[in-house]
Amino acid sequence: MKIFVIAARIWIALALLVNAYVHFLLATPFDAIVGSLVSQGDLFRIQGVVNILAAVLILAVHRWWIGLVAAAIAAGGLVLLVASVYVPLDLSTIGFPVIYEPVWYPDKVVAVIAQGLALIGGLLVAVVARPRTAQK
Numbered sequence: 001m002k003i004f005v006i007a008a009r010i011w012i013a014l015a016l017l018v019n020a021y022v023h024f025l026l027a028t029p030f031d032a033i034v035g036s037l038v039s040q041g042d043l044f045r046i047q048g049v050v051n052i053l054a055a056v057l058i059l060a061v062h063r064w065w066i067g068l069v070a071a072a073i074a075a076g077g078l079v080l081l082v083a084s085v086y087v088p089l090d091l092s093t094i095g096f097p098v099i100y101e102p103v104w105y106p107d108k109v110v111a112v113i114a115q116g117l118a119l120i121g122g123l124l125v126a127v128v129a130r131p132r133t134a135q136k
Contacts, residue, residue: 005129009062012070012121013055019077019114020051022107037095047077058122064130071122078115081108 023044031041038046054073057066080099083089085108088100101108 001128005125008067008121008125008128009058012058012067012118012125015114015118015121016051016055016058016070016074019074019111019118020048020055022111022114023048023051026107033097033099035092035095035097038097040097040099043096043099051077054118058125062129064126067122067125067127067129069122071119071126074115074118074122078112078119081112081115 027041027044027048029041030044031039033040050073054070058070080089084099084101085104086102088098090098092098
């Protein structure tokens with residue numbers, strides 16, 4: 001099982017790094033969509049940084065709950081991305097831009113796949129690497 005957990009951690013880190021790359025790549029064009037606090041490009045950059053930090057954590061911290069952290073980060077990004085295709089997300093009351101882009105394009109598909117792989121991998125690491133309690 002140990003080799004599986006190591007392979008899954010690498011797969012999660014790679015998926016998170018791919019997602020970060022896509023977000024950094026798309027950040028500049030989305031700077032034009034602004035809220036009172038940040039632009040959508042800024043949100044993309046924040047997502048990229050969070051993904052990089054999660055990738056480092058999943059490789060450096062060998063605890064089962066880090067899988068849950070990576071899964072939560074991937075799930076949050078995945079939900080927002082998919083929802084933004086079908087429903088306008090009006091976050092202007094908290095200073096964020098309205099997020100709505102009802103189109104699928106290659107970079108968005110890559111991000112969805114990467115986040116999905118990180119989500120599945122994170123959950124698998126959390127389940128497989130969790131210490132078992134002793135039975136009486």
